[in-house]
Amino acid sequence: MTVDRTPPTVATVRGNRTVDEDTAVAFDGTNSTDGVGVANYSWVFGDGATATGETVSHAFADPGTYTVTLTATDVAGNANATNLTVTVEDVPENTGGGGFRPLPDTTDPTADAGRDRTVTTGTAFSFDGTNSTDDVEITAYLWDVDGDGATELTGPEPTYRFQNSGTYDVTLTVSDRNGNTDSDDVAVVVEPADGTGSDGGSDGESDDDGSGPGDGDGSDESDTDGGTEVDADDGASEDGTDDSETGGGADDGSPGFGVAVALVGVVLGTAVVRRSAR
Known part of the structure; x- marks a missing residue:
């Protein structure tokens, strides 16, 4: 076999x-x-x-x-x-009608909101989300600047100006074309601009240079009051012309006063001669 x-x-x-x-x-x-x-x-x-x-x-x-x-x-x-x-x-x-779309992508992107920043009020600067990644493509960049859950900015590098000082936690949310999302936070410290106070620079300057209404008017009133007081001292209170003191100016040295004195002397002299003759 x-x-x-x-x-x-x-x-x-x-x-x-x-x-x-x-x-x-x-x-x-x-x-x-x-x-x-x-x-x-x-x-x-x-x-x-x-x-x-x-x-x-x-x-x-x-x-x-x-x-x-x-x-x-x-x-x-x-x-x-x-x-x-x-x-x-x-x-x-x-998808019908001659259109096509990729098969469902379930991989989340990775959001990167950039490094923490320190800026001054009123200064324009740009956020940076360009280091965010996805296995296919990121289609949306949404920025929540004030923490209220609403979107204030869009795009990978939007520009913004903070008007008030403080520390802000800004959230970037990225999504891909299949709706997968991811979020990342960046801290922004906003400092007051140089030379300004809480109410703005103009009020502080007015207080410092004395040009405000209180300081300027005070000096003017001091001079005016002094003049008024001087005028009052040099006037009727010192010149003796007030009717309440003189009875209408009888001691002002006028010719009428001398004539009256002379007549009184003549009358008195006549009286003396008559008394001697008797």
Whole structure:
């Protein structure tokens, strides 16, 4: 009795190929030969799936590179195998009407709001979200500047001016075209601009140079009051012309006063002469 120890000759399966994902691919091992006869055809597709038969088909669900192995076994148990490589590509999904979109992407982007900053009030500066990344593409940059949950700025490098001093936690949220999102915060310390106070520089300058209403008017009033007081002291209170003191100016040295005195003297002299003659 002759024992068959010769393995089959496995068919040269059509060579390496590139196919689309989720597309059925035909494999054919019918050209395999053996002196007695091939009893079994076993296929291993490299993605966890297997099949048996001279001809089979298989669809690869995910993109990637797969090694497919065909093993042919004869009735005596002798076996031989051959391999081929199948490259599976990602294919856009048909959305109808001739449009296509990529298959769903579930990978979140990575947001990067940039380094912490220190700026002064009223000074324009730019945020920097350009180091944010995604496996496909970032389609939106949304900036919440004041922490209220609303978007004040958009874009990777928006410009902003803070009008009030303080520390602000600014949030950048990025999203990709499939709606995956990620957020990152950046701290911005806003300091008052040089030479300004809480009410602005103009009020402080007015207080310092004395040009305000209180300081300027005070000096003017001091001079005016002094003049008024001087005028009052040099006036009626010192010149004796007030009717309440003189009775209308009888002692002002006028000629009428001298005549009256002379007449009084004449009358008194006449009286004396008459008294002597008696």
